[in-house]
Each structure stands twice: as C-alpha cells, then as structure tokens.
Amino acid sequence: MTEGPEGAPSRPELQPDLHSADPYAVLGLQRGASVREVKRAYFALVRQYPPEEQPEAFKLLRAAYEKLRSAEAQAETDLFLFQPPLPWEPRKRRRKFDLDIHVEDVWHTLQQYGDLGRTDFKDDFKPVKL
Amino acid sequence: MGKRSKQKQSSGQSADALRLNGLQAFKSGDYTRAIERWERAGRQAPAKLPTEALAEAYFRRGIQGFYRKSQSADVQAALKDLRRAIELAPGEARYHFHLGLAAHRQGDLESAIAAYRSAHQRTGEFASRAGYPLALALLQQGQDPAADAVWATLTPEERARLQDATAFRRRPYTLSAHAPAFWHGLVALDRGELETARELLQQTLMAPGSPMEAALAHYYLGVLAAHAEDWPLAIKEWRTAAAAGVNTAHFRDNLAEALQRFAEDATQAGDINSALSAAEEAFQYRPTEKSLRELLSYLYQRHGYQAAQAGQWSVAQRDWEKATQVGEDSFRLAYNRALACERAEDFLAAAEAWREALRRRPRRADHPDAISDAQVARLWRRAAEAYVKAEEYDAALQVYRTAVKWDPDNLETRMMLVEGLLDDGRLWAAENELQRILEKNPDYIPALLKMAEAIVEGGYWWDIGLAEQYWLRALQVDPQNEIARSELVNYYVEQAQFRIGMQPEVAAELYDKALRLQPDNASILASLGGAHLHLKHTAEGQAYIKRALERAGDNEETLAFICEIQLAEVSEAQFWSTLEEIEGSRPSISSGFYIQLAQRLILMGKSALLQKVIERVTFKAPSKTPLNLTIGNLLLNSPAYTEAQVYLERALSAGEPAAEAHLGLMLLALRQGKTTEARKHWREADKIARREQDPDLLGKLARARELLDIPPALLNMLLTMPFPGGDSFFPPDFPPDEDFDEDFGGDF
Numbered sequence: 104m105t106e107g108p109e110g111a112p113s114r115p116e117l118q119p120d121l122h123s124a125d126p127y128a129v130l131g132l133q134r135g136a137s138v139r140e141v142k143r144a145y146f147a148l149v150r151q152y153p154p155e156e157q158p159e160a161f162k163l164l165r166a167a168y169e170k171l172r173s174a175e176a177q178a179e180t181d182l183f184l185f186q187p188p189l190p191w192e193p194r195k196r197r198r199k200f201d202l203d204i205h206v207e208d209v210w211h212t213l214q215q216y217g218d219l220g221r222t223d224f225k226d227d228f229k230p231v232k233l
Numbered sequence: 234m235g236k237r238s239k240q241k242q243s244s245g246q247s248a249d250a251l252r253l254n255g256l257q258a259f260k261s262g263d264y265t266r267a268i269e270r271w272e273r274a275g276r277q278a279p280a281k282l283p284t285e286a287l288a289e290a291y292f293r294r295g296i297q298g299f300y301r302k303s304q305s306a307d308v309q310a311a312l313k314d315l316r317r318a319i320e321l322a323p324g325e326a327r328y329h330f331h332l333g334l335a336a337h338r339q340g341d342l343e344s345a346i347a348a349y350r351s352a353h354q355r356t357g358e359f360a361s362r363a364g365y366p367l368a369l370a371l372l373q374q375g376q377d378p379a380a381d382a383v384w385a386t387l388t389p390e391e392r393a394r395l396q397d398a399t400a401f402r403r404r405p406y407t408l409s410a411h412a413p414a415f416w417h418g419l420v421a422l423d424r425g426e427l428e429t430a431r432e433l434l435q436q437t438l439m440a441p442g443s444p445m446e447a448a449l450a451h452y453y454l455g456v457l458a459a460h461a462e463d464w465p466l467a468i469k470e471w472r473t474a475a476a477a478g479v480n481t482a483h484f485r486d487n488l489a490e491a492l493q494r495f496a497e498d499a500t501q502a503g504d505i506n507s508a509l510s511a512a513e514e515a516f517q518y519r520p521t522e523k524s525l526r527e528l529l530s531y532l533y534q535r536h537g538y539q540a541a542q543a544g545q546w547s548v549a550q551r552d553w554e555k556a557t558q559v560g561e562d563s564f565r566l567a568y569n570r571a572l573a574c575e576r577a578e579d580f581l582a583a584a585e586a587w588r589e590a591l592r593r594r595p596r597r598a599d600h601p602d603a604i605s606d607a608q609v610a611r612l613w614r615r616a617a618e619a620y621v622k623a624e625e626y627d628a629a630l631q632v633y634r635t636a637v638k639w640d641p642d643n644l645e646t647r648m649m650l651v652e653g654l655l656d657d658g659r660l661w662a663a664e665n666e667l668q669r670i671l672e673k674n675p676d677y678i679p680a681l682l683k684m685a686e687a688i689v690e691g692g693y694w695w696d697i698g699l700a701e702q703y704w705l706r707a708l709q710v711d712p713q714n715e716i717a718r719s720e721l722v723n724y725y726v727e728q729a730q731f732r733i734g735m736q737p738e739v740a741a742e743l744y745d746k747a748l749r750l751q752p753d754n755a756s757i758l759a760s761l762g763g764a765h766l767h768l769k770h771t772a773e774g775q776a777y778i779k780r781a782l783e784r785a786g787d788n789e790e791t792l793a794f795i796c797e798i799q800l801a802e803v804s805e806a807q808f809w810s811t812l813e814e815i816e817g818s819r820p821s822i823s824s825g826f827y828i829q830l831a832q833r834l835i836l837m838g839k840s841a842l843l844q845k846v847i848e849r850v851t852f853k854a855p856s857k858t859p860l861n862l863t864i865g866n867l868l869l870n871s872p873a874y875t876e877a878q879v880y881l882e883r884a885l886s887a888g889e890p891a892a893e894a895h896l897g898l899m900l901l902a903l904r905q906g907k908t909t910e911a912r913k914h915w916r917e918a919d920k921i922a923r924r925e926q927d928p929d930l931l932g933k934l935a936r937a938r939e940l941l942d943i944p945p946a947l948l949n950m951l952l953t954m955p956f957p958g959g960d961s962f963f964p965p966d967f968p969p970d971e972d973f974d975e976d977f978g979g980d981f
Contacts, residue, residue, distance in 0.1 A: 125542060200490055216443070219337060224331065
C-alpha cells in the first residue's frame with residue numbers, strides 16, 4: 104500500500120480488464136467480490152475513467168456494474184459466468200524413460216544397405232507375353 | 234463407356250478376348266482388372282489361363298500395394314498377392330526374393346528367411362541379391378550368419394559389415410576398430426560412458442554416413458539429454474529423429490513421455506499454450522494413456538476459458554468440444570459449452586449443452602459445482618429460452634415444465650411457460666397455468682395482465698368482460714400501472730363505439746369510465762362529447778368538446794374527429810364554426826389535418842362540403858403540396874368518384890406530382906368508359922416517368938397499362954372495389970403523416 108499526498112494511505116489503482124467477458128474482471132475484482140466491494144471499485148474506476156473523457160470505457164464499466172450492483176443481479180450473473188476448470192491434479196504414475204540401447208537399431212542401420220533400403224522396385228518388373 | 238456397360242460387355246467375351254483385354258489392362262497398369270480378366274478367361278477355358286502373366290500381375294500389384302506411401306496401404310493384401318504370384322510361378326526367384334524383403338520389413342524374420350532361402354537356392358540375379366538380407370535376417374534372429382552356407386556368397390564388404398554387427402549378439406559388446414562410429418557410440422552408451430557416447434554420436438552426424446545412422450544418432454543424443462533430465466533438448470533431438478523416419482516403439486514411448494512431462498511442468502508453471510502444444514503432440518504417440526487424456530482435457534478447458542474471457546467464442550467452443558472428446562464430459566464443461574454456444578448464437582447446441590450440464594450436475598452437496606434446486610430450475614429455464622431462440626417450441630415447453638417442477642414458486646418461470654404456451658397457440662393451457670399462478674399470488678400483476686390479454690386473444694365475446702376484472706385488479710394493486718390503464722381505456726372505448734348507435738347512454742357511461750382513467754385524453758373527451766350531443770345533452774356535450782379542443786393540441790386526427798362530430802351531431806354551421814376556431818387558434822396546422830377531414834367527409838358522403846373546405850385551403854396554401862392529388866385519389870375510390878376530376882386537374886395546375894395526377898385521371902376516364910382519354914393520360918404519365926427514371930412509377934404504369942386492355946365490364950368491377958375497407962387498385966400515395974409539410978414545404 105502506498106502513501107497518499109497528505110500521508111493518508113491511498114488505495115492502489117485497480118487493474119480493470121475492460122474488454123473481458125467477466126464483469127468482475129472489468130471492474131478489476133476477483134470473482135465473488137461483495138456488492139460493497141463492487142460499488143467501491145466502480146466508483147473508484149469512474150474517477151479513473153471519467154465519462155466525459157473516456158465515454159467508451161465508462162460504458163463498459165457501467166455495464167459491468169449493472170450486472171453486479173445488487174445481490175440479486177450478482178446471483179444471476181454468477182450463475183452464467185464462464186467457469187475456469189477445476190484445478191488439475193496430476194495422476195500418480197510410474198512411467199520411466201527407456202534409456203537403454205536397442206540392438207534392433209543396429210539392425211535398422213544394416214537394413215539401409217542393399218535392397219532393404221529401397222522402396223522402388225519397378226526395375227524388377229518383367230514384361231509379359233501371352 | 235460406363236463401368237456397368239463395360240462389365241456387361243466383358244461378361245459376354247470369349248476367353249481369347251478376355252486374355253487380350255487383360256493384357257491391355259496390364260499394360261495400362263491396371264493390374265486388378267488384368268487379374269480379373271485373366272482369371273475369368275481361365276474359368277472359361279483352363280488352357281487359356283495365362284499363368285505367368287497372371288503371376289506377374291499379382292507380383293506387381295503386391296509390390297505396388299506394399300510400398301505405397303499412402304495411409305490406405307493394405308500390407309496384408311499385398312503380402313497375399315506376393316504369395317499368390319509364387320503359387321502361380323514357384324520357379325521365379327524374383328517373387329521369393331521380394332516376399333522375403335516384404336516379410337523382413339514387417340519383422341517376420343521366419344517367413345523372410347524361408348523366402349530368401351527359396352530365392353537363394355535358385356540361380357541368377359535374385360538368388361544372388363537374396364544373400365545379404367538372408368544373412369542379416371539370420372543375424373537378427375540370433376544365429377551366426379558366418380556359420381551358414383550363405384556366408385560364402387557374400388561380398389567382402391557385406392561380410393565385414395555383418396561381422397562387426399555380430400558383436401551385438403551378446404554382451405559385452407566388442408567391436409572392431411573399423412566398425413561405424415555410431416555403433417561405437419551405442420557401445421559407449423551401453424557401458425555408461427556418456428561423454429564418449431555423445432562425442433561418437435556427434436561424429437556420426439558430422440560424417441557422411443547412412444541417413445538411418447544419422448537419424449538414430451539423433452535419437453540416442455536425445456537419450457543422453459534425458460539422462461541429464463534436459464527435456465527440451467531430448468524433445469528436440471527426438472523430433473529430429475522422427476522427422477528422419479525413426480519410428481520404433483521405444484522411440485515413441487520416450488518422446489511421448491518427455492512431451493507429457495514437459496506438458497505437466499508447463500501446466501504447473503501456468504504456461505498453458507506450451508503445455509497444450511506438447512500434450513497434443515504426446516497424444517499422437519500415446520492416445521490411450523489415461524493420465525495424458527486427463528491432462529489434455531484440462532488444458533483444452535483452460536485454453537477455452539482463456540478464449541472465452543477474450544470473447545473468442547468459436548475458439549472456446551472448439552476447445553471445449555475437444556476437451557469432451559479426449560476426457561470425460563462434466564457439468565462444468567457442458568455448462569461452459571452452453572454459454573459459448575449461446576454467445577456464438579448456436580442456440581440449439583446451447584440448449585442441448587444446458588441439458589447435458591443438468592444431467593451431469595453433481596448431486597453431492599459438498600461438491601464445488603453443487604447447485605441449489607432454484608439454480609437447477611434457473612438453468613432449465615435457460616435451456617428452454619435457448620430452445621425458443623432456436624424455434625424449437627415443443628422442446629422449450631417441455632423444458633419450461635421441468636423448470637417449474639424444480640421451482641414451483643418461481644412465478645417468473647411459470648410466466649415464461651405461459652408465454653411458451655401462448656406462442657404455441659395453446660390458449661386453454663396458458664389460461665390454466667395463469668390460474669395456478671394467481672392461486673399462488675392473486676396480486677401478481679404480470680399474470681393479471683397476461684390473463685386479460687389471453688382472454689381478449691381468445692376472442693370470445695362472452696368472456697371479454699372478464700378481462701376487465703383482471704385489468705381493474707392490476708390497477709388496484711398498482712394504480713400507476715400504465716399497461717392496465719391503457720388496456721382498460723381501449724377496452725371501454727371499443728365497447729362504447731360498439732354501443733353508440735343502439736345504446737348511446739351505455740356508450741356515454743363507458744366513455745366516462747375511460748375518461749376517469751385518462752382525464753386529459755382529447756379523443757375520449759371528444760367521443761364523450763359526441764355521445765352527449767347524440768343524446769341531445771347539448772350543453773354537456775359542447776362542454777366536453779370544448780375541453781377536447783383545449784387538450785387536442787395539434788393532433789390532426791382528433792381535430793378532424795371533433796369537426797366530424799359537430800357536423801354529424803349538431804349542424805353544418807357548427808362544423809364551420811369549429812373549423813374556423815381550429816384554424817384561428819392553430820395558424821400552422823398542417824395539410825394532414827385537411828386530409829383527415831377530407832377522408833371523414835368523403836365517408837359521410839359530404840363531398841360538396843369537402844370542396845368548400847378545400848377551396849379555402851387552396852386559397853390559403855397555393856404551394857406545391859399534393860393535397861389535391863391525395864383528395865383526388867381518395868375520391869376516386871369513393872362513390873363520388875366523378876368529383877375526383879376537379880382535384881386531380883387542380884393537382885396538375887398546382888404543380889403537384891403530375892405523373893400521379895395523370896394516372897388518377899386515366900383511372901377516372903376508364904371508369905367513365907373514356908378509353909381514348911385514358912390512353913392520353915397514361916402516355917403523359919409514362920413520358921414523365923421515363924424522364925424522371927422513377928422505377929416505382931414505371932412499375933405502377935406497367936400495371937396501369939394492362940388495365941387499358943381489360944374489357945370494360947371487368948374493369949369497372951376492378952375499379953369499384955369497396956371503399957375504404959377493400960384495397961383500391963392504387964391506394965392513395967400520400968397518406969397524412971407528420972413529415973408531410975417538411976417533405977413538401979407546404980405551410981398552411
């Protein structure tokens with residue numbers, strides 16, 4: 104927290120994501136913020152983005168605020184927000200690397216010599232007579 | 234020629250013809266057709282079977298099939314062809330040799346050795362070419378090729394190569410000094426001498442050797458990186474090996490494992506894009522690994538969530554569909570899919586996804602995604618709304634009912650069910666549902682209003698009075714409710730209009746009720762005044778008319794209505810007096826008022842009075858307004874149609890749209906049977922329309938032209954369509970509207 108000009112602690116600037124589909128993010132809040140926090144953030148952001156100077160930003164802020172301004176609106180909004188996936192819990196597994204040498208790889212190198220290394224055998228076709 | 238006709242033709246061919254036909258196919262490279270023709274020839278006449286040629290066809294088809302690079306290569310079918318070639322020509326070493334090569338490549342060493350030996354036992358080129366692969370197959374099988382008779386037939390280089398390789402038959406591997414660096418590298422790796430191994434493998438890459446050695450050197454450099462747990466380097470080396478054609482099982486397992494570990498680490502570090510890319514690549518090698526499928530599903534969900542937050546609905550939708558394919562569907566996943574589908578306006582898919590989400594909702598209360606019954610009902614409602622948007626009304630109704638079951642006290646949801654029933658035309662069911670809502674809450678205004686609306690919509694006259702009770706109840710609950718108020722006013726006015734002829738007292742009472750709800754409504758005041766004048770309550774009637782005039786403002790329709798009342802209920806003198814009062818108090822009154830008035834006077838059959846009114850107007854406003862034209866057209870469709878002529882001619886001389894005026898005069902002439910005059914007016918109108926290039930007018934003229942050719946009796950029937958209920962042939966083009974004066978610059 105930083106100090107204000109007269110020694111009073113000043114609130115850190117909110118970091119709104121104005122183009123987010125999540126109204127909480129638009130207001131720079133975490134999901135589940137209370138109606139009081141929503142109001143506080145909205146009014147702080149209105150000072151940060153005055154409507155007369157930044158009308159487009161203000162519109163986005165206002166729209167987000169409308170979705171969260173009361174407990175009822177918030178409940179409805181919360182019910183239809185995209186949900187992040189539940190945390191991933193790595194499955195315990197015993198997988199090891201195979202760091203041995205494989206003799207079949209030696210044979211593979213040997214197969215590259217002679218006819219085993221070829222794929223075109225048109226020369227081996229013979230004409231037919233009836 | 235079509236395939237079927239070719240077959241039909243060949244089925245009737247002789248064995249000789251089939252042989253020739255097969256040869257032709259063979260030469261064009263169509264070995265399948267060649268085989269089919271020759272085998273058929275053999276069935277027709279066994280002596281005609283070209284055994285050697287047929288063997289060659291099987292051989293060629295087998296070789297082509299085996300070495301085809303496409304995914305559709307059917308290796309087993311190719312091997313079968315090669316075996317069939319041997320059956321037909323067992324003495325041909327070439328076929329044995331190639332069967333050996335194919336089996337060898339497939340890893341079937343036993344079959345390969347048998348086929349090579351068959352080739353090798355014979356003489357010629359292929360017996361000799363079978364030597365090296367036979368010796369190699371023996372070595373691969375764990376035998377010592379030097380102990381086999383084939384050894385003596387090998388070249389010194391072949392022997393040297395195989396001799397060195399025999400060192401790999403058993404540990405400890407001891408190589409000769411001139412063995413390839415790659416092999417030495419493998420031996421060093423096997424001994425745990427990692428640095429030496431690395432140097433030798435890198436040396437392999439520097440020296441121009443066989444491409445397979447280089448590819449495998451990359452693989453083993455990856456193994457060395459994995460020893461050092463340098464996963465990015467291991468992945469890089471293995472990807473290079475894969476690109477160069479390495480595809481062994483241990484390679485696939487190692488690359489998949491490295492990619493999965495990388496993806497897991499990146500996931501934990503929050504680098505979703507890198508993690509997803511690695512996991513997708515690992516999935517190609519390890520598609521059945523459960524832990525990988527779970528990880529990949531999670532990553533698609535995360536990626537989709539990021540996309541949705543950025544408004545990229547289609548990306549989100551695609552990611553969540555992939556997440557469902559690789560992992561298990563879940564409430565949260567289906568829920569997000571539904572929201573993304575809604576945003577992408579794919580409402581049917583959204584509705585289905587909502588249903589899926591509801592089916593998969595967690596039933597345990599302590600689950601992080603557990604939802605209450607009310608929320609379940611809300612989601613069902615959302616599904617129904619999506620069905621409505623997708624125009625799937627039956628499904629929507631069914632889902633609305635489910636939503637009501639989950640939350641029967643939610644009247645908003647029940648009202649949506651009512652809307653659905655009404656949209657589906659199920660009026661009785663809607664009324665029943667409304668009744669149930671009102672049983673729960675008799676003061677629920679949306680239900681009261683909807684019930685009244687449903688009753689009116691039902692259209693049964695004996696029920697209409699019931700609607701009044703619901704509107705009155707709604708107003709009682711909320712005296713400010715404007716919908717209830719205006720619906721009631723409309724209802725009273727309609728009822729009054731219906732009764733004014735036979736029951737003027739009742740009509741006056743109804744207007745009075747309406748007026749109490751809207752005391753400043755000038756139209757109701759005028760109507761009530763009219764009703765009292767009708768009842769000869771002159772003073773009372775005129776008092777209401779006076780109030781109506783005060784409150785009418787510039788409302789043209791109401792002002793014209795007031796004039797009509799004075800004429801109909803009092804006298805022509807009173808009409809003029811009121812008209813003058815209106816004109817005097819409203820100097821800027823628009824032409825729309827006069828057109829309204831004209832329409833009423835025409836309906837009353839007072840066209841002579843109309844002319845007097847319009848003469849005054851014309852005198853007052855000689856500007857280019859289409860007033861005359863509009864009135865002319867109105868008259869044209871009335872019983873007093875002959876009087877249209879004055880206005881239409883006046884329209885021409887006043888500079889109003891001339892083509893339209895000529896068109897009106899043409900119709901009038903036609904009605905009067907003056908065909909020549911009608912043609913003259915049509916030509917005039919046509920001339921103007923062409924000059925002005927007005928497409929609407931040209932279209933209208935084309936239709937009017939057809940009238941000129943219609944027999945007079947039929948034409949008269951067409952032109953005497955009922956007025957004003959029926960559509961006239963050309964409805965007036967200039968209906969009174971508020972932009973009238975602005976458009977035409979008129980100023981009365």
